[in-house]
Every structure is written in structure tokens, then in C-alpha cells.
Amino acid sequence: MPYVLLALAIAAEVAATLSLRASENFSRLGPSLIVAAGYLISFVLLAKVLTRLNVGPVYAIWSALGTVGAFVGGALLFGEQARPATVIGAAIVIAGVIVMNLGGGVHQ
Template identity: 75%
Template structure:
């Protein structure tokens, strides 16, 4: 169950981040509400997941997959450019998460 909560926290965070872009500086009401609700939900779900999982690796997973999700969403929804150096950066982020998990795992105990 903690992994389901983590996955939902990541989805909520990516949704909030993409809505932040769509809000155009909080000038659009709908996306602005999604930003506030999405981040609040993401933190709530992440906090619940952390009752059973280790904070370091879990935060690395949450932030890395959030970064990758925001990157992919920006490309798909806002036609943001994909450059080789950006793809390399995304790969480095994923590699960092793998190393974090090799070093400590995510479950308590």
C-alpha cells in the first residue's frame, strides 16, 4: 500500500506542476485550483507513504519521477523542446534514484 500512495503522490505532484504552467501566473482560476489541491494531496499522500518507507530513497523517487513527469508533460502538453542535454539530465536523475535505492532500500527496518 505505501507504494500505491507514493505513486498517487507522484501523479498529484506532476498534475499540480503542469497546472502551474497552465495557470499562467495564477491568472486562470481552474488550473490555479488544481495547483493548490494537487500539491496538498501530493504532500498528504507522500506523508502517509513515509510512515512505512525510508525518507531518503522515497523522496528521491518522488522528486525524480515528478521531474521526469513534468518534463514529459511539458513536451506533450506545451510543445516544450526536447534537447539531447535535457534527455541526458533526465537519465542522470533516474540513475541517481537507482543508486539511492541500491544504497539503502525504501522499506523501514
């Protein structure tokens, strides 16, 4: 169950981050509300996950997949360029999380 909550926390964080761009400096109400709700939901769920799993690897997963999700979402929704270097960077971020989990894992 903590992994489902972690996935939902990541999804909420990515939605909030993408809505931050769509809010146009908080001048658009709908995206601005999604920013506030998304970050609140994300942190509440992340706090719940951290009662069951180790903080270092969980935060690494949350931040890395959030980063990659925002990168992919930016490319799909806003036409941001996905250059080879940025794709390689995203792969390195994911590889780092895998290595971190191999070194100790997320279970308490």
C-alpha cells in the same frame, strides 16, 4: 500499498506543476485550483508513505519522478523542446534514484 500511494503522490505533484504553468500566473481559476489541490494531495499522500518507508529514498523517488514527469508533460502539453542534453539529464536523475535505492532501499 505505500508504493501505490507514492505513485499517486507523484501523479498529483506532476499535475499540480503542469497546472502551475497553465494557470498563467494564477490568472486562470481552473488550473489554479488544480495547483492547490494537487500539491495538497501530493503532500498528504507523501506524508502517509513516510510512515512506512525511509524518507531519503522515498523523497528521491518522489522528486526525481516528479521532475521527469514534469519534463515529459511540458514537452507533450506545452511543446517544450526535449533536447538530447535534457533527455540525458532525465536519465541521469533516474539512474541516481536507482543507485540510491541499491545503497539502502526504501524499507524501514
